[in-house]
Amino acid sequence: MQITSLFKEVLETDEMILDDFKIAPYTIDWRKRYQTSCRCVLRPKSVQSLQKIMRIAYENHIAVTPQGGNTSMCGASIPSVENSVIVILDRISKVRSLNILDKTVTVEAGMVLANVQSFVREAGFYFPLSLASEGSCQIGGNIACNAGGLNVLRYGTMRDLVLGLEVVLPNGDLISHLSSLHKNTTGLDTKQLWIGSEGTLGIITAATLKIYAQANEKITLLVACEEINQVLSLLEKFQFEYMHELTSFEYMSLPVFELSQNYSGISFGLSGQHFVLCELSLDNEQGFNKDLLLEQLLSLGLSNTIIASSDKESQKMWQVRENISEAQKNTLGVSIKHDIAVPISSLQSFIENTELKIKSEFPDAIILLFGHLGDGSLHYNISLARDHSNEVYQYEEKLNQLVYTEVIKCSGTIAAEHGIGQLKKKWLSWVRTEQEIQIMQLLKKNIDPRNIMNPGKVLPD
């Protein structure tokens, strides 16, 4: 029987997208780096429907790619083998419960991150995961990628925010452990397997997440620096002076800052080589001493600073930061992306050495360096002035090698927050030991013996 007919037997008509024209957007990734095909897109209206889908997929060895907001930067969310189906969870997207005393919210996996944030905000609390794609990425995708973003410094990554999980296994069975416990030492913490698994071990359908008190006041500031070591001194100072308040420390190099300012139609009139966007979140009502903050900046030789004087100004600062990826895609076309992290103590030498290596082989390289420097992660994106088309991908392997060699020298990672997907699976063995990869393979074989869950991702072929 045809794949689509098998699903038609158990699903309602509106749970399947069969029209090629309507399927098309689900088969291309955000970057337009990968384009693929699929048999159909399935839109289960309930967890029970999803279980039926997985039972059929399991019995008939049909490859399934779960897709959230399709904002993956490494081709994780679109199929990489033929005859796949894509499963989307936009109809499994409700709030299940809010528990104020436990400080948790339980939401379904298809809920868009921004909707979770606003639900929690309206209830008087704060959900801290925040990324530029928050208007379209979904909680299930955030968990499957162990998303990081702008507030990791204080609240950790998605892994730190998940207390309980509900998952449909490849054979259609359901594991539902939506625990509100902040402590639990009953053997291995099995939910961790699905966090960061990139859709390769099952489909996440709901999660219990930690929520926090809202900040009383937020101070947003943009600091221009001439030297990278000033950026690091600023981080050190803020981590000491504002240990509890510092929630974001985002770095932008000059080319990135200019590109995004131009794209956003915003100019702050700051001059420098390096820019830092910081946020301090204050919990008490005692007011904030801005003069002291300025003095602290001056003591580091940093006089070129703007402290946002209104929400509007703060939003503009964040707009410039959050528009970077779009500005880059729409202005410079294709770029070779890296989502690396190195120990903060190695950042300066990493940045200097990598630039030297790249410029010596690619003198026309435009290095677009930005990211969540406060937690040691950087987006090291490279465009080549000679060409902005897909032809640039012919240099991807060489550029990856140059960047990753420097990353390894610093004991860093090739995927800080975007995951491995199909883009980086060939490089996994550079950062994980043979034994670690074997353990991952063993778990995959055991949980997904028919290799139907998002095959072709994460693990080497």
Ligand code: FAD
């Ligand atoms: P998708 O892209 O749809 O899927 C990603 C992976 O998760 C795939 O492997 C997919 O199969 C799997 N998946 C999706 N839903 C489920 C589910 N319910 N169950 C099991 N597996 C599932 N990431 C960061 O970490 N930090 C950032 O700051 C950041 N900024 C970004 C900015 C922009 C402009 C863009 C486009 C992306 C950014 N990203 C960032 C990357 C991306 O948004 C995140 O990885 C996000 O968590 C992916 O969520 P998604 O719903 O779009 O997942």
Ligand code: MLT
């Ligand atoms: C971001 O931090 O804005 C994204 O993770 C960036 C990207 O690599 O495009």
Ligand code: ZN
């Ligand atoms: Zn990022």
